[in-house]
Amino acid sequence: MQDTAATTEDIVAFRFELAEGDISDLRRRLAATRWPEPETTGDWSQGVRLAWLSELAEYWRTEYDWSLFQQRLNRFPQFRTTIDGLGIHFLYVRSPHAGAVPLLLTHGWPGSIVEFQDVIEPLVDPTVDGGSPSQAFHVVCPSLPGYGFSDRPSAPGWNKERTADAWVELMARLGYGEFFAQGGDWGSIVTTTVAQRHPARLLGLHLNLAIVTPDPATADEPTEFERQSIADAAEFMKSGRGYSEIQSTRPQTLGYGLTDSPVAQLAWITDKYWAWCDHNGDPLDALTREQMLNNISLYWFTRTGVSSARSYWESAQETVDTGIYRQSRLVTPPSAITIFPREIIRPSRRWCEKFYLDLRFYELVSRGGHFAASEQPSIFIEQVRRAFATMR
Numbered sequence: 001m002q003d004t005a006a007t008t009e010d011i012v013a014f015r016f017e018l019a020e021g022d023i024s025d026l027r028r029r030l031a032a033t034r035w036p037e038p039e040t041t042g043d044w045s046q047g048v049r050l051a052w053l054s055e056l057a058e059y060w061r062t063e064y065d066w067s068l069f070q071q072r073l074n075r076f077p078q079f080r081t082t083i084d085g086l087g088i089h090f091l092y093v094r095s096p097h098a099g100a101v102p103l104l105l106t107h108g109w110p111g112s113i114v115e116f117q118d119v120i121e122p123l124v125d126p127t128v129d130g131g132s133p134s135q136a137f138h139v140v141c142p143s144l145p146g147y148g149f150s151d152r153p154s155a156p157g158w159n160k161e162r163t164a165d166a167w168v169e170l171m172a173r174l175g176y177g178e179f180f181a182q183g184g185d186w187g188s189i190v191t192t193t194v195a196q197r198h199p200a201r202l203l204g205l206h207l208n209l210a211i212v213t214p215d216p217a218t219a220d221e222p223t224e225f226e227r228q229s230i231a232d233a234a235e236f237m238k239s240g241r242g243y244s245e246i247q248s249t250r251p252q253t254l255g256y257g258l259t260d261s262p263v264a265q266l267a268w269i270t271d272k273y274w275a276w277c278d279h280n281g282d283p284l285d286a287l288t289r290e291q292m293l294n295n296i297s298l299y300w301f302t303r304t305g306v307s308s309a310r311s312y313w314e315s316a317q318e319t320v321d322t323g324i325y326r327q328s329r330l331v332t333p334p335s336a337i338t339i340f341p342r343e344i345i346r347p348s349r350r351w352c353e354k355f356y357l358d359l360r361f362y363e364l365v366s367r368g369g370h371f372a373a374s375e376q377p378s379i380f381i382e383q384v385r386r387a388f389a390t391m392r
Helices: 018-033 050-062 068-074 121-126 162-171 186-197 224-239 243-250 251-260 263-278 288-300 305-318 379-387
Strands: 012-014 079-084 088-093 101-106 139-144 177-183 201-207 335-339 358-362
Touching: 012 121, 018 050, 018 288, 050 139, 050 263, 050 288, 068 288, 079 162, 088 121, 088 162, 121 139, 121 243, 121 379, 139 162, 162 186, 177 186, 186 201, 201 379, 224 379, 243 251, 243 263, 251 263, 251 305, 263 288, 288 305, 288 335, 335 379, 358 379
Parallel strands: 101 139, 101 177, 177 201, 201 335, 335 358
Antiparallel strands: 012 079, 079 088, 088 139
8 A cells, every 4th residue: 555645735646556465464364264163043143154254255365356456446546635633545536527516425334435436437427327417426435534545543532523524624625615425324424414513515415324313293103114113223222233332332352353353354344244235135135245355355454443443432432322313413404315225224204304404305215225335336326316416
């Protein structure tokens, strides 16, 4: 990995170069894995299945195309700049079309900039898939602090507010006083925080995960959709939050395994592919091996298992849990929300309208889960285009 040293205001080009020694080290570690016995249930209820994971690990060791991994990371222009003392990495792809509008895309955990690689080109140049030049965006896609090629914070304090402020500064450095913003997972939280702290800078926002509380006024007469949403979220709080509790309280302890063992990092992320993707019993129904391993390889080679987990710890220092959903302040810029059927949290429109006061667009789509841009890129692109069309 190499980049040019940057002063505070500089924006410098970045290119990822993977050393052969790093690949050899990964293969050695994979070959030396000390495996546990199989799960006693024969399914995923105790976690990632041994047979499934060992097969994927062997593919990673012997067949995964490292040159293609690098090519895909480097096919879009990449840059780094220092904001508030931290080096921030980002993709910046300008549209060839006049009238294109800046769009800030923010990923979440356990995702990365890799999530957006299949949607960036059509968003930048809609004509590649039959869209109109009037739908074009200049795409800016940063790596969250502690993720990917952004620096790993060396002190506490990089919470959602500080990140939101850094994103606004990044867009200003690129010459954008106003912009659209889109996000899911932590990207949704950061995007919403940008809207709350800097509403005049946002032309509008689109979320594929809206974290809002059920409206108490609807408690006596919930719709069937709302009842199912509450039930699924309650089940998640009961049986699906183990990863969050650990990352919120002991990220450093977890990080020793994630940094030393590629199989630990592989299992930690693929567990979420099973839990959160829209599939028929196997995450490979939703994502290819290459999609999974591109993202996991980025975590492994940047050694960001622990630093990315600390985003949960940072949030836990400032947030009081008030129930299944959390939200602190209202959002006034024009907003849009897409609900994917296998998303963790699926609020109804009337719940969302209590927090997103100018909700221009709300749709339920037929397929997809938490990793929407990777699982269903065509649906994601269509939703983003139509959502922001209500705000242009």
